[in-house]
Amino acid sequence: MAATTGTLALPHVARAQSAARVVVVGGGFGGASCARALRKVSPKLDVTLIEPNATFTSCPLSNEVIAGLRDIAAQQFTYEKIAAEGVRVIAQAASAIDPQARKVTLADGSAIAYDRLVLSSGIDLDFKAVQGYDEAAAEEMPHAYKAGAQTLLLKRQIEAMDDGGVVAIVVPANPMRCPPAPYERASLIAHYLKANKPRSKVLILDAKDEFSQQRLFERAWSELYGGLIERIPLSQGGRVTEVNPTDRTIITEFGNYNPDVANVIPPHKAGSIAALAGATDHTGWCPIDPATFASKLVPDIHVIGDACLGGGIPKSAAAAQAQGKACATIVAAQLAGKTPESPTLTGVCYNIVSPGYGFSLAGVYQPKGDIFGEVEGGGTSPLDAPRETRAKEAEAATTWYKKLTVDAFG
Structure with a gap:
């Protein structure tokens, strides 16, 4: 991403003296x-x-x-x-x-x-939360959780990996940006590996036992990828405490891992x-x-x-x-x-686990005390939906993304 300084040289409305x-x-x-x-x-x-x-x-x-x-x-x-x-x-x-x-x-x-x-x-990434992980380590073990150069770095590492290699994804505890995103990532990496490096696998080291839309993801993994994706949850030793970027070692309380590609997503903060x-x-x-x-x-x-x-x-x-x-x-x-007036917020997010296979999570939120609470009207895709429905949701994701970006950036 190119960064510049100064004000964009485009016309803007001058502020009236009394304008807030x-x-x-x-x-x-x-x-x-x-x-x-x-x-x-x-x-x-x-x-x-x-x-x-x-x-x-x-x-x-x-x-x-x-x-x-x-x-x-x-x-x-x-x-x-x-x-x-x-x-x-x-x-x-x-x-x-x-x-x-x-x-x-x-x-x-x-x-x-x-x-x-x-x-x-x-968000910022809390580099102090995982021993051995900092911005320099992210050049060897990319987080790819701020889109741009890190996204492309992780892509290149996976493409360069030999068939039979392991891609490890380290997932932090909540709260985090877009909680289902690491599992969507695991799915789409598995899609790439299945087509290009079929002897490889994806390993998820997870700092939590349960995650958003878990049953939908696990159903999709079973249908699409067999044993290509393995997830180790918190209760089975999935929380990562330390990494060594020199040899890509990932350390948990239950053992060490040396994947060929390490996608380390540290905890988040504002x-x-x-x-x-x-x-x-x-x-x-x-x-x-x-x-x-x-x-x-x-x-x-x-x-x-x-x-x-x-x-x-x-x-x-x-x-x-x-x-x-x-x-x-x-x-x-x-x-x-x-x-x-008190705000009522609505939103929907989509997860794509393979081309033509998607599902969504929708919600309606209103202030409840000191936080936003979900009110009637939210919902997630049905677990047993046919593949035709999954295909329609994947198509809807493209429409949703276009609307989202047009609304934000014109």
Whole structure:
């Protein structure tokens, strides 16, 4: 991903002297959707989006890139259309936030003032959580959980592996971004291996005993891949405590593994700028008031997307986008002196376990106390659905992805 500094050289609407200033930090699905929605809901607002990368590389469907089913270019989006809609897009990193002075300091030392700030920082990977694993180790044992260069690195390692090799996927405990994604990844890697390196296998070392849509995944693995995928859960020694990138050793409490390819996904936490703002608590995540997305720790800051403690709502692109749109409506109402309505969020996520074989998980969420709770209307794909239904869901995933990205990036 190419990163640039400065403001995109595209037309934007100048702020009227009396216009309220809303700054959005983070240009992923949540932040981009929020910035666009703010301009649509209240065109008089002065909206600034701060995002260091000129090109955003999307995580949904990126497992297909690893399996050679999709080109990385299909995952990449720019901010030109958002800028053309009147959002000032600053292609720099936010290096500090001063909630008392209500300003964001940028990488070049300049500062942006705000009346309201929306943090959509996404996740950071907690490299300290697994002994021996750091950013340098990730170049040998890629996490591939931030789409882009790491995605392509894991793809190349699998392609270079000899037939008969083992691809190990290290899965952390929850909370994590897109909890079903490691199992979708295992499925699509198995699809690649079955076609190209049939004597190979996928080994999942899992820090939990149960996972989202487990029965659907296990049914699909049985139907499609036989014994090609092996999963070792927490209770059987699946939690990884240490790695050695020099020889790709993976160490658990029950034994050591030396796979040919090691996909090590460490535990997650809120993006670092959220911690710098003082919006994270002892969990590493951001507690919010779910009725307004307002931070419980710092004033005039709202937190959306993967970074927040959302309760029942998953950390996913669809959830982040829903939160971004709802937060925009709430912030605009509050700045206009109105009482906003409590949000109802809907979302659906798809998992592709093989070309033409998919299933989904849908949910409807509303504030319940200090978190979002799932309410009536959610559901998952039936366990015993025929293959025709699985094929339709796989097709629906493509339509869903197009809508998701068009809504976020125009």
